[in-house]
Amino acid sequence: MDLNQYKADIDKCKNLKELQILKIKYLGRNGLINTMFQNIKKVPVNQKKEYGQKINLIKKEIEKKIKEKQNELDKNRLIKFFDPTLPGKIYPKGSFHPLTYVIEEIVNIFQKIGFVRVSYPEVEWEYFSFEALNMPKGHPARDDFETFFIDFPESKKYGKMVLSPHTSSGQNREMRRTKPPIRMINIAKTYRPNWDTTHTPMFHQFEGLCIDKGINITHLKGTIDYFVKEFFGKERTIRLRPAHFQFTEPSFEIDVSCGVCGGKGEVNEKKCRVCKSGWLELAGAGMVHPNVLKMGGIDPNVYTGWAFGFGPERCMMMREEMKIEDIRILYSGEIRFLEQF
């Protein structure tokens, strides 16, 4: 072994890690110095003392040299430029499906005013989807181009099995489960046979139902106005327009003022591209039809109620952040979409 090799080795060292390796090479348990000490056995007795001293000397020199180098490297390290603008350590970032945020937000908003969330069948009998909602046989919504039917024997009592085309089927289920007062929200998957840039065969619906003594239109209006201001912002307003649904009377379409043009219908004297003359359609709603109450075993002379149905997807896409051109991306599993949320 060339005993002077260590000097060159240590001089070449560029960082503490390399120095640590050298330290082990020379001074480690199985390092060169220890090996040399072990070799003392083979050295003739009269030379043993001199040999030992010599090795001790070298060991000290190496230790000294390493110490010096370490100080030098430490010093270099300390004066190295510290850049606090570098990014921090990377932690894993997963994502929710964007609808998860919307649904959590909706639930929170309604929980604060005493509504509880329930869950009812998504594969349902015709009876709950239609009859119980005042839609007798022959009603257009029951056509097989409006509803998915399951290949299953018909029930004598409840008719055919369907994929629930709306969450309103939960209205009768809720009335069967509990007597008034009712304050219910139901968010679930719903299904209809449409598949294009603005429709998916599976989507979500969000149903609200309130039944009690003395419930009137002002309660429905107040609740929806509260929701819109919480979800879209204080500056947004609603309007109710006449509409027709079999299971409510009177029935309304609910519009929310457009966030892009501020409800004016135009931006810089050009027609707003987002809305219809300043308004966006948000939901259908109305006072629960007396036939629907009756079929739920509730006396319409004693109780009245309101109901509404929203699309969480639509609510989501009406927010500023979410301008989605093709709704099908929501259920595509596309990672470059999902990981953004």
Add this chain to the structure above:
Amino acid sequence: MNIKLTYNWILDFLETDANPFEIQKYLSLAGPSIERVEKFEDDYVFDIEIISNRIDTASAFGIVQEASAILPFFGKKVKIKNNPFETFKFSRIQKLKLTTDYKLNVLIKENDLCSRFTAIVLDNIEIKPSPDFIQKRLKAAGIKVINNVVDISNYLMLTLGQPTHTFDFDRIANVDKKSATMIMRAAKKGEKIFTLDGNEVKLPGSDIVIEDGKGRLIDLCGIIGGENSCVTEKTKTIILFVQTYNKQKIRKTTMTTGVRTLAASYFEKGLDEERVETALVFGVKLLEKYASAKIASQIYDFYQTPYQKKEVKTTFSFFEKIMGVKISKKTILQILNSLGFKTKVDNEKIKVLVPHFRKYDINIPEDLIEEVARIYGYNNLPNNFSPPAKILQPKEFEKVFQIIFKIKHFLKHLGLNEVINYSMISKKMIEEWGLEKDNPFKIKNSISKEIEYLRTSLLPSLYKNIKDNEGKKDVFKFFEIAKVYLPRPNDLPIEEYRLAVAVNTDFFDLKGILEALFLELNIDAFELPKIIKKNNVFLTEINLSFLIENYKLLPKFKQINPYAVIKLDKTFTLSKNLTFAKIKEKSFQSSYLDKIEVLSLFKNNLTLRFYYSAKDRNLTEEEAKKELKKV
């Protein structure tokens, strides 16, 4: 359904000081929504959305009726003029001395096809372009201009809301040239008709059609006329044909054949039979004026059940009960009367007589509330919260939503991506995953092979998610929480919430995710769910009810041990006979062992760290070593 009409068209029947934009704003709030107003030459076009049970408003005169009730509430003056219901009565054309040269042999084979059938023959027809104002209005309405006879037919539809049709009499006449036969019947399945737009339509069966007595179909009623009977440039004599049909039959035919016409969207909503008379007479008047028509037959009118007076009873207080504000009796009556309802008051009670054009949509007192509330103005009602009530969420719902919330948040923060897939999958996926054994539900009327069966497992979708995304990134970690639908006999399926996780990394990555999740939910003493490997993907699926049952809000607190903990490391060479599970089992036979940690695994050499302590004193290193030796 949307229709387009112009401002001037409406002014034919209405005197008002409201401009087009005021009409848009006020009608949208209280009646049919006018989605857009656009300038069209020297006129304005309204794009109007018709409320589905208010087909009576789908015309210039229908809009006028609404406007005359709504506009006064916004301080606008209105007066209806040229009311066609009053102007155009059969008596107006019957009074004339008729040349009854032509005859129709009408046979209606079934009772449920047509609630009113009217027709009249007109001759001396001169085919030419229709007058400018009709052409302009039709263009504004988005309807193709053809000739005076066809244009008048379309113009009638949009003016009165009643579609009409014209046949060329000579093209369907019997050999005597003076009579024609019209047999209205239900079509047989598979019968064919050539329609006037040049297409052949194969009929699904029980559609309403007209046959000419010689076996030829000449009309697909309510939807589109036949090519063999339509008006041409040479037409001299026509039949003006106005009816109302069974709405269900019309809807079924138009939807199954895919032949969608504006006429069909009127008829499928059910039309007012009284208006048939108005449309026929107005039609004759227009054809006389703009096509030099002369009446050449009697009026044929088959009217099964003429309109009977319809009454709805309610009370004044009911309006306040549902609207939530007090409305004066005077206002209630004023609104109802302005909409064409006649009212009789007896103290608190009101009897309301429903006009013929509202007979199908006004049935119960709630319908009258809607009429009064919308004209009074929904926006004039205050916003109130529903009164407070003590409502408890059923525990079973609360638990499901709570655990879903916890799991989603936890997995997201571990770096997983949540996905929502369709509940329906393809037959191919069912077979690939051997799900036939679950007898998954088949959708009878699916619209794509991709979504034909209901999922009984979430795994096929998640596997597909990873495969579809390959190449876009290196590492994928997906999860989904959703219901699967498990069929059972004679009942709705069991809807079971499941959690599924799929990764393309390795077995221990997925195992680690599961262990961390169980720890997060404070589920101890568990057996981990099975992990499946398919190609390079590792997957697992858990019934959520298992997690709900075993979930704890808080873990069990263990007393902190104040005595020394001895840490010892030892390396084992793993083999079939010496697995980690066996080492673990054996080492925990010692009552001093707190836990084991894996330090490293290199090839089959596993280095473990053992933590020993006693509960009542300081354990010595010697004692700990003795314990470890037993392993």
